Amino acid sequence: MSSFLSNSSVGKKLVMSVTGCFLVLFILFHMSMNLTAIFSREAYNLICELLGANWYALAGTAVLAAGVALHFIFALVLTWDNYRARGSQRYAVTVKEPGVEWASKNMLVLGWIILAGLALHFINFWAKMQLVEIMGGEENSLGLDAANGYDLILYTFSHWYYALIYLLWFLALWFHLTHGVWSMFQSAGWAGDTWYPRLKWIARIVATIVFLGFACVVVIFYLRANGCCCC
Numbered sequence: 364m365s366s367f368l369s370n371s372s373v374g375k376k377l378v379m380s381v382t383g384c385f386l387v388l389f390i391l392f393h394m395s396m397n398l399t400a401i402f403s404r405e406a407y408n409l410i411c412e413l414l415g416a417n418w419y420a421l422a423g424t425a426v427l428a429a430g431v432a433l434h435f436i437f438a439l440v441l442t443w444d445n446y447r448a449r450g451s452q453r454y455a456v457t458v459k460e461p462g463v464e465w466a467s468k469n470m471l472v473l474g475w476i477i478l479a480g481l482a483l484h485f486i487n488f489w490a491k492m493q494l495v496e497i498m499g500g501e502e503n504s505l506g507l508d509a510a511n512g513y514d515l516i517l518y519t520f521s522h523w524y525y526a527l528i529y530l531l532w533f534l535a536l537w538f539h540l541t542h543g544v545w546s547m548f549q550s551a552g553w554a555g556d557t558w559y560p561r562l563k564w565i566a567r568i569v570a571t572i573v574f575l576g577f578a579c580v581v582v583i584f585y586l587r588a589n590g591c592c593c594c
């Protein structure tokens with residue numbers, strides 16, 4: 364079984380879709396959790412407290428890290444396999460293939476951008492919250508309580524450049540998901556003439572919900588932090 368998953372192309376794609384599906388579920392959960400911050404400071408900070416440095420949250424973080432690592436390692440392996448399979452053709456000038464979307468050709472590049480965004484995100488949030496608690500501290504370098512996610516969001520997005528970088532990060536995630544969610548179903552064998560366009564639409568809808576869900580938090584907190592009275 365394990366050699367099927369790591370040796371065959373179908374097995375590797377299956378690992379990509381199972382880990383991808385898990386990551387999409389995390390992203391939808393994380394997005395819903397963040398939306399709470401728009402409506403209630405107390406509720407959001409309570410959720411942050413529950414997701415602090417207790418064993419359940421730490422186990423969740425470890426599983427998540429393993430999911431991201433597997434997804435990325437198998438993406439690199441599949442790209443390498445494709446590169447080798449193309450043989451001498453890889454030096455030919457790439458002709459623009461009709462019907463092949465930009466996102467599908469740039470999944471690895473988009474993956475690198477998402478990973479870079481994630482590194483910044485960890486420095487901005489995770490290192491100032493869960494990590495502080497793991498290290499036995501209560502306050503982070505900004506003088507905020509480690510479970511005070513609300514004020515940390517407010518502080519981060521008070522800076523226009525963070526707001527902009529995050530919106531660009533979500534855009535890369537949008538492109539990645541439009542192809543990724545569709546290809547996840549396809550690898551599971553759920554395709555065909557009828558379902559092909561439907562799956563494309565499902566992928567676009569999921570990607571757009573994720574984009575709008577995350578982006579509205581950034582925009583609302585940027586406006587809030589900069590004294591806009593309407594939000």
Ligand code: HEM
Binds near residue numbers: 424
């Ligand atoms: C408006 C946008 C976002 C906000 C306000 C936000 C907020 C947060 C906060 C407060 C934490 C720290 C939780 C803790 O340590 O207790 C966190 C962790 C994390 N975020 Fe985000 N996030 C956003 C977008 C994203 C996106 C787009 C992704 C993925 C593509 C993501 C992935 C993660 C991951 C993997 C963690 C670590 C999870 C863990 O501690 O178990 N976040 N985020």
